[in-house]
Amino acid sequence: MRAILRSMLYIPGNSPSMIQQAPVFGADSVLLDLEDAVALSEKDAARDLVAAFLKTLDFGGQVVTVRLNGADTPYFEDDLRAVIPCRPDAVRLPKCSSPQDVRSCDALMTELERKNGLEPGTVKLHAMIETARGLSNVQAIADCCPRVTALTLGGQDLTADMGVRKTREGTELFTARCLVALAARAAGIAAFDTVWSDVNDNEGLLEETRTVIGLGFTGKAAIHPGQVAWIHRAFIPEPGEVTKARRIVEAAEAAEARGKGVIAVDGKMVDAPIVTRARHTLEMARLAEEVL
Template sequence: MKAAARAEKKDEKKRRPCRSMLYMPGNNPGMMQHVPAFGADSVLLDLEDAVSDREKDAARHLVSRFVGEIDFGDTLVTVRVNGADTPWFQKDLEEVIPAAPAAVRVPKCHSPEDVKHADDLIGRIEREHGMLPGGVKIHAMLETAHGIEQAFEIARASERVEALTLGGQDLTADLGVQKTRDGVELFYARGRVVMAAKAAGLMAFDTVWTDIDDMEGLKAEAKLAVQMGFTGKAAIHPSQVEAIHEAYRPDPKELRRAFRIIGAAERAEREGKGVISVDGRMVDGPVVTRAFSLIGLGRLYGIEEEEDIR
């Protein structure tokens, strides 16, 4: 068995890759029908900020039909509903949940109660429609100082929570600070969101890069998100998807080393040896785990074995 296949087998209980989550205005059928062409790992059909108050009903009908009836190929489909403090929250869930998206993104989660409230509603709707209980996941969006401080409790509020996501726009507004190019004002929040998500065994998604003309800024921020441990990053324009995927591409040197580590670890296991070393450095459990995850990542870029690395 090839190492990449083994890595996948090892990871088979983990979810599909979600490096990019592309926002799409929920009232724009032209964009939604071209979802697979944008190459994003997942899309976020948006009923919240991208839709004017007057068109909430139209977007809700459109999105729920699209999710229920259109084949999006390999792209994971999620829907951002309106917040629980709006008149549309319950209607959004009642119509979207029966269409069975992979997850709904719940904005402005301030506390575990917000998640429990959404979980109760979704559970009831699932029961009413004879759906698998817990099938539609929650991606809890943290975009207030209070929400960030409650990150771990929110992550643990329900089995249904699958990911924490950082909403940088609203958070900087709540903090009373400006969003800067290097994003230093979000450093703590990013760390907090990743730590809480990982501690609870969840995925973590980074906020959007809003300046679509500044590709260099996006690349730097995406790299930071990868380094900090985010599972993926939201995109607000199809042109951002490739830069985000590029940020997740493993460094060829590190990837080669990962293949050598796995090879050495397997040899050591066969020969009953304990501690081993690769390139003069000690290899132990965490090193092997990191090597597996790097190889799993490499597979997304068509690298099945060491010879594929250019």
Template structure:
């Protein structure tokens, strides 16, 4: 079953205390960050710290993702080589483009063979944060069979575009829409950019709801206090669950009567509505909101 990635919590890779507590904060996935959160002088020590954390801390309740440095820096190749040997669940590849993803894929395959891991067992999430990455996101996803998702980096993307990042997020509407659509087409997760004001809970709720309405399947977070709100937004509501269950019950009755088409509350129910109802019920079951 596909992993839940409603929330992906960034944790600085150079903070031992935060690495120790990361697994119990409630996020679906944790991103142990070796890139933006770590200064140049601490890159090497952070890499070792994250490596040892994965080896010795019980992260079994969360997906462990490591954001490595770009491969065109002196740190990126070392990050991949050291971290992959302790088998994190996933690598988050920054400034992702087709060539970068292909290179990471090759490096991972070599390390997996050397370490005796199943080839392909370490997955990849592409961090889309440049205009080039956004416009080639389809090809980026197709560049590796390890790809399980895309994370949109709104801050770096708007910097690359030379525009101002705002709370309202209108400037990344196209980016969100494109990432969501392409990810849905290729059946991988579409993770939204973080909401950077950690004290604005109303703004976070609105921003997360906007992302969900566009088809993104989860949201990254930079503070544990954001997790509960994001989970609440991405969970089906009681009304949505009840309606989905009614649709499926009506479908079963129609099938018993040999009807290929049926209506509910005066509205024709077709395959897209049924599929949406099934998805809603499945998510509700996985979250323990309804019984299986």
């Protein structure tokens, strides 16, 4: 399973043609959607289909997440009962507004994991922040349960809840993005940004992805397979950054071999956080060279 997830591609849960192709779109992770992408009359069919594919399809090392219907819907418990035995890497809990929302979901997941012979905590939980209340509780949500391994920002619902218009520039999401990224980083978990909804404007997607990386997000959601490469492109470090990172890591490894804790590169002292960031830069460069 991948450790770094730059992209998370939404796949409609009731579309067999999309699900069966999920592994070839090149995303680091896929999100099989039982919520907004599925008509109310097809919730049962999508649940059956997603569960069947989870049991059968080789996703080729991609992280596989399932977006559940909200805990306030009649579909939520059936979704969990169908999905947990199939052991996806994680489930995404929409409209997560308080730590209690997470704890309630965690309790049911634990019960289902035990019932199905899984270690409690096997299936992780991604908390989707898409209400004003959820945003005001974001740090408590991030910290309340070890099962939570990511925060995800839902821009469309959040702007609707705030009564504001979602714009191309995204000014209305700036505060939310900062809060979600900060909470995730403070909790040591991943942060996924909301989708870029204009599938014909990939330059805009690239620009927005670079912006949210700069705010601390670790990945971004995609709603079309064609967006995956553009998201990954935003994570590619500049050649100069890679050269510098390589020198830092080489110097750190040489110092470690000699038992020295402090190093200097190009006449500047380098400490542990800089070495960590340099390793991350090299990993991003390595991922950029990966070919399917």
